[in-house]
Amino acid sequence: MPKTLSVIAWAAVSLLGASGFAMLAMNRGETISAAWMVIAAVCTYVVAYRFYSRFIATRLMALDDRRATPAERINNGRDFVPTHKWVLYGHHFAAIAGAGPLVGPVLAAQFGYLPGTLWLIIGVVFAGAVQDFVILFASMRRNGRSLGQMAKEEVNRVTGVAAMIAILMIMIILLAVLALVVVRALAESPWGAFTLACTIPIAFGMGWWMKVLRPGKTLEATIGGVALLMVALWGGRLVAENPAWAAVFTLKPTTTAAWLIGYGFIASVLPVWMLLCPRDYLSTFLKIGAVAALALGILLVLPPLKMPPVTQFIDGTGPIFAGKLFPFAFITIACGAVSGFHALVASGTTPKMLTRESDARLIGYGGMLTESFVGVMAMTAACVLDPGIYFAINAPAAIIGTNLDQVAQTIQGWGFTFSAADMQALTTQMGETSLLSRTGGAPSLAVGMAVIFSSATAKLGGSGFTAMWYHFAIMFEALFILTTIDTGTRVGRFMLQEVGGHVWPRFAEVSWYPSIVISSAMIAGGWGYFLVQGVLDPLGGINSLWPMFGISNQLLACIALTVGTTVIIKMKKARYAWVTMVPMAWLAVTTLTAGWQKVFAADPKLGFLAHAASLATSTAANAGRLRFNDYLNSTLTVIFMSVVVLVILAAAREWYLVLGGKKQPVLQESPFVQSAYAAGD
């Protein structure tokens, strides 16, 4: 393409994206089409990928296809395997996509659609995608080293240990908050609970098939499993319609929580082929399928967004979670804009499978752009609902009340239209008995998805599937959250066994049963404690646990960007170090501010300590427990904040020494080996 034509084309794409943003920001009408959201997002991604990721790839990293990747050098047919870049892109995306980018934007919609969408799009371009790309690159140059190992080798031992502790604690909070989302979605919903319960025998059947009947035939077992899952989904309706069976599967929130904790423990103790591995395949299949279906549905329907661009709750009085737009929008949406957890994936299996160095750009930067788009879609699904309905589903009962008249009064008092009859009609349409105060984001996302899917099926000539779509969405969210819970419990168990082995060597034996049982119980009990705390919390639990999860995840991202900056400085590319330092500084400011406010703010809805103080004279039976939880949450938040400050200071000292010429930088890269692939070019 001649140069002028290229300039004109890119200018047109940029202008189109800018007009998308303008439409979103200027909208003062009743509704606006989701098309503008899609246009603003996609145009920004395309321009950022073409220009910014190219700048990082060529100037900062100097990616070199003549240099053989670990996959080419080591090529052992197992983990180190050169893989086609689009296939690897799929593998990487399947590993980074989870419940986070779906739930976070739904919760952040309480500020209106605009703040969250802007952060999703701008955050990914300058922070999230940069982090994933830089860590993938650093790990690729070090034979696929993990983030913890790189922190230890490139910065210092303190950073390595800090990163390890941070990862273990983040895991506990992550598992608790995700389990809470599932509890809120499945409790008092026989249809959902039945479908989810069915996934366990289905997984056992698949495991037996793959291990005993037809060893290694994973693909056919998974296809069979997905088919059985659809039968279970259909069976759930029959269960819900039969009063006797419905009573069996109508679980209280506390009962649901107990089942989940027991499930996490058992999955961690059982051999992996029985439960963990088959569920892993099942949920990956469904995850990719459902995300693709949501994208198709949104593009086909282009639904109108009913949420205003900005709501009055930016002042910090929001019913879903307390706190002002700054900093809470930036920690509520963690995963879709920037997620520390991705640094673990980008330094896990993916760097061992890159065929060429230049592929890292598509997979690291491009993979994260896709994740951001998932976040934008979740935001869209939340905002197609009437704001009144959105708040009725997401706000805790302590704020909006428990019967439709109270709820109507509260929500109308906020200035949103809300009709009890419409709410009742919607609930019946979804095949549920009540949708009020189903906090946690998953149910309102499922309602939004059901609205989009059923209008898509209506366009294609079908109708009446709304309840089925709602429960499909619930099943898909719960299924892959449970996969995070079972694998996470097991990973946590291994970490704990490793740490415990320093004190009592026998404890570190990963196949010694007493050690397996003790460590699994400790991890499941750890996140289980926070889960039960959230379930019993009068404010719904999301208000305290989600911000803690967001803070910890963003602090991990901060650690990852600190490691990235150190690598860049040691590569003698300090003039480009702003690429990682600017997002690192932004994350440090937002998360430390949010952490400070969560602990010390004077408003009892926001600050843990103020909340504890407000209970000082309370004679309620649970006051003592609530106060203890406030102190526990404060301590944990302060530990997170201290770890990150420590890591930044340790790294800053290293930068000062290297840049001042007081220390010779030692880069731990593996040596250059000529690639055989490059010769063919």
Added chain:
Amino acid sequence: MLRETDMTVVQRLGRAIRVVFGMPDYDRYLTHREAAHPGEPALSPSDYYAQHLKRRYESGGPTRCC
């Protein structure tokens, strides 16, 4: 034994799906054995699957994001 170039579209798709989902691929393993260690005995499908599970879950499990 299957070489990339001899594979049908369906086989290629199957191989890609296995990589995306982190599933073991016995055919790919045989191809690798043949190329890297010709003449040596290869694992049976059942042993290969057991080895795959051991490696995939040796540090707890694959890293799952939130």
